[in-house]
Amino acid sequence: MLRQTNLSLVLRHLRDHPAQSRADIAEATGLHRATVSNLVAELLDRRLVRETGTEHAGAIGRPRRPVTLHGAHVGALGLEINVDYISAHGSDLSGRVLVERRIAFDAMAGGPDLSLRQLGRVALEAVEAMKTAGATPAGLSVAVPGLVDVANGVVTLAPNLGWHDLPLAARLSAALGPWRVPVTVDNDANLAALAEHTSGVAAGTSHLVYLTGEVGVGGGIVLDGKLLRGADGFSGEIGHLPVDPGGPRCGCGRHGCLETKVGLAALMKAAHPETSLPASDPEERAIEIARGLTAGDSRMAEAVAQVGKWLGLGGSILANLFNPRVIVVGGYFATLAEWLLPPAQTELERLVVARSASQCRFVASDLGFGAAARGAASVVVNRLIDHPTMIPDPIPRLAPH
Template sequence: MKHSRAGGPSNGSTSRGGPAGSTGSAGSNGSAGSNGSAGLPAHQAAVRRSNLALVLRHVSEHGPCSRSAVALGTGLNKTTVTSLVNELRARGLVKEAGPQYAGSVGRPGLALVLDGSRVGALGVEVNVDYLAAFATDLAGRVLIDRRLGFDATGSGPGRSLDELARVVERAVADLDRLGVRPAGITVAVPGLIDTIAGTVVTAPNLGWREVAVAERLSRAGIPADLPIGVDNDANLAALAEYTSGVAAGTADLVYLTGEVGIGGGVISGGRLLSGADGFAGEVGHVMVDPSGERCGCGRIGCWETKVGLAALERMVAPDEVPAAPFAARDPEERLAGIERLLATGDPRVEAAVAEVGRWLGLGAAMLVNLFNPRVVVLGGYFARLADRLIPVAHEELRRMSMGGADRCRFAASDLGYGAAARGAAGVVVERTLSDPMAIAYLHPPP
């Protein structure tokens, strides 16, 4: 399932203080936001914030680079660039990496690179049968990557969020021991999300309705100055694929995650497709079989009833018993049971996987006809079974799409089940690049 009010890959979440991608506010981190604008008129503070973001993003994308190169690349004068760089260094966001020789006569300039080694980004995920945490520093160094099995559906929102809060507290403590302070948290949830309020409107596979995730986490002991955003898991996974996955940089792609259900995210023209209310791309609940089974959302014949992990399990063992090899809650363990049966050549299991592949290709054909992507990235359990699923799915895509099979390919994600948490951390990084004033000074600027 998916939902986002984000306009593009840079705006996938919101904080307690406002939109995540906003450059007009420092969010709820008042101590940090006030450091750079105190005493300045509002319009001057806004210009300062915008210029800081411009320089920081240039260094992030083009570093190592000299101050002169930053001035040339941004159109700012050298005096302004020097002042901005001093402030970014004071906030621990850029650093000097030694002299840069440009091949000309004269003293070489000192090269600037993105630092952020003391600034962290934390993404967490609550899904049907696991919780996950993923953290990086601003430069992308992975600091935390963990997942634990947890029955969120059976636990209800209260207990699930209490456990998620403990995951966050442990991650924040681990970052603190590394000398890293998180700039924010983004929570990934498989459902329709009001990203402005940080509320899950509905998450059928979790059984949640109108759950104020950001508010509950803030009451659970998460530091008050730490912005909390909430967004759909498939949106965030799609952003992770776009920035660092197997199809990174592909301007038009569709991401499909195979979990108990199925989620989808659409990148079109290099931006996350959201629609008027953020409901675009609700692919898992497109009806593909009017005489099919009832879905967790209450409707009949949704696509996820044909290709979700739960659907595959039902086909493999309609009369499932607790001793079945896929009875474990963790999706990796459940899938491992199916893989063991596949390895034995069990014809029933091979037929079930082929059936999922056919339905996967049929649904993908509709998406290819609608969005004309270059790549359909398969995540979750789809990626693990990609060798068996993709040939069948591609044949169905060739049969059902309007010529798209020759211009679009399937690719197996290499981000694993942590794609959504990784994308969630990426949103925090993006928010920091867009609003450096949200990061507190490590020391006063010169």
């Protein structure tokens, strides 16, 4: 246990501080230099770190040999299943992207059985692509738009998918056949928030909220640099804040949820009330709306401005409750940011109570519609770094004599 903890400590330091000498690692971690040398030797043997050359610290003495995080043979796969698409993001231990794709899929019409079969197919195709790139996935995490019992891998409720008490982790593990790896499940907004906190436009911000911009609207909340989950792990259901009790019926069965005001389906209905639009990729729909706005479609502009005001109202509630410095918007919110965010920011500043809370700013994500899958892959990487001795050893070791 102690050795695994120390190996993890070294790996985490190298993830955050590339190209460090053994002496640098010892000084930063508080470990003895001899201990660090032994740990680095094992990590080199496992091909989880590599040496990057020599570095002369002064005119005399032995030159330092910096090491950096490696693990090119170790893969992490993140998947997201949403109302009308499935996405995959695969990387190696150092963060090198190996596969990134999204396919259109009507999960609402498919139901859980067909959805799980399709999710399994996408996973196995991604695994083959990652193996071709030289990395074997050692874990898989799935992002779902709904309430998730993370400890048991069960989707408790995903109203926009029509799923109730679905043991997704167990079912997906069975669908993957002989490929046996740990499978975890989490809320899509939580995973996207983690991706934004580590590698997005607000990377490193200790207090942020992430809002998905899909047919449904979810939120992930990071406070003091940590994801806020709540007592049962169900925090962040921002889309179901009641903002208009007399409003339209939401997919959750209630009326007037924020989602019914700012979700992509709500925008499309407001802009084209006479048209029943077929299911399509949400990014394509957002681009279609942007074209209409650029062309001067007045009805579309009015609909987007109204969504922006409701988004600002929702943002003000978050600012008053959690006092974040940044509210990062993803999905279609990010695609239409230049039209949505000005009215949203104005409404937020009008409705916040504390003057300091008015410093909170809406910003558009640059991770696209793949933020949740990216966050899912990062969860796998974190788990592997926490338990490096569980990573499959690429080099057969000789049995002791």
